[in-house]
Amino acid sequence: MSRMMNQAAVTMNQIQNKLDVIGNNISNNNTTGYKSRQTEFSSLLSQQIDNLNAPENVEGRLTPDGIRVGTGAGLGPIQLNQLQGSTTETDRALDAALTEENTFFQVNRTENGQEETVYTRDGSFFLSPIEGDTVALTTADGHPIIGNDGPIEIQDGFDAIELNDQGQLIVKRGDEQAAEAKLAIAEAIRPSALEAEGDNFFTVSAEADMDEIMQAYEGEDAVINPKALEQSNVDLSQAMTDMTAAQRLYQLNSRSISMGDQMSGLVNTIRS
Structure with a gap:
């Protein structure tokens, strides 16, 4: 040749x-929270x-x-475009759109019998029944959402439930309501080090130092826009x-x- x-x-x-x-x-x-890929x-x-x-x-x-x-x-290397997508109001109590770039929801995923933490911008959450009269906050595929005290689980039998702008899960039981859990929001210090996977998840490679890439979000303003979803930035x-x-x-x-x-x-x- x-x-x-x-x-x-x-x-x-x-x-x-x-x-x-x-x-x-x-x-x-049209994928919620999707981040486009760029090539050169x-x-x-x-x-x-x-x-x-x-x-x-x-x-x-x-x-x-x-x-x-x-x-x-x-x-060259495929780069992730981390610019924030537009926000769409849904009026659904368990929908949440992150307000800051480079922040992520944490998800507990089980692969081949091993648990790992992955990250997503998709804030479309659901309640899934688990043991007894307990329900867990999960993704659409049933992966548990991580809160400040681990996977978020609450007692069933409530009258209403919703997320506030601080990421707290407000549960109403009778005439009383209280914050029974709070989303653990993570912030990417080096977003370019994140690796995109299927199901709209991001991971940190096993060889990377987690502390140099991800940390707990410490902002004091509203962390999410409740009853809304972030659209794709394509x-x-x-x-x-x-x-x-x-x-x-x-x-x-x-x-x-x-x-x-x-x-x-x-x-x-x-x-x-």
Whole structure:
């Protein structure tokens, strides 16, 4: 395969990865609390080809000798766009939208029999029955929400329940009401170190120092906007523009391979 065709093939593979990222953003345009992913291209390794016929010309030369030939383009690290999405009022008592960027709800997830703490911006909560007459505050998939004293669990039989702007779970029983639990909000000191996973969760890699990345939120103002949800921060028009540009780039590289193949065919038919 010629150098031109090899460069185009390598670049096409990376463009396909970019299209996958853009497609994932578009498909999650309506996902509560979703954070879009961003990608940038960078040049891959280049090869130095010496084209000097007279070594004596090297002396006093100001520009690098030879020709630098690249081997295509590749995607750099996928970055999370942590900008806050718009907020939509739902009037649902157990919906909550975080008011600050880089803050997260903590979720207790069990994977392969092991418990771990993951983070999410999705504040759509539910009550799930557990042992006896106790209910737990969970995600839509049943993962327990973590409060200041561990997973949030309360006694059933209440008349009303809602979250206030401080993240407290206010429970009304008869003529009395009290804060029976409080959400444990975490703040990302280094949000770029968070890794996105499925189900709209973020995690911290096992090799990272948790204390250098996450800490308990210590703000004194309202921590959540109750009865509301944060929408995805995907800019749909920009995503469609990026997809169109990537598709054009893919087509150009595909055309390069076709032209290279045609040129090779013409060369092979030449007779001296």
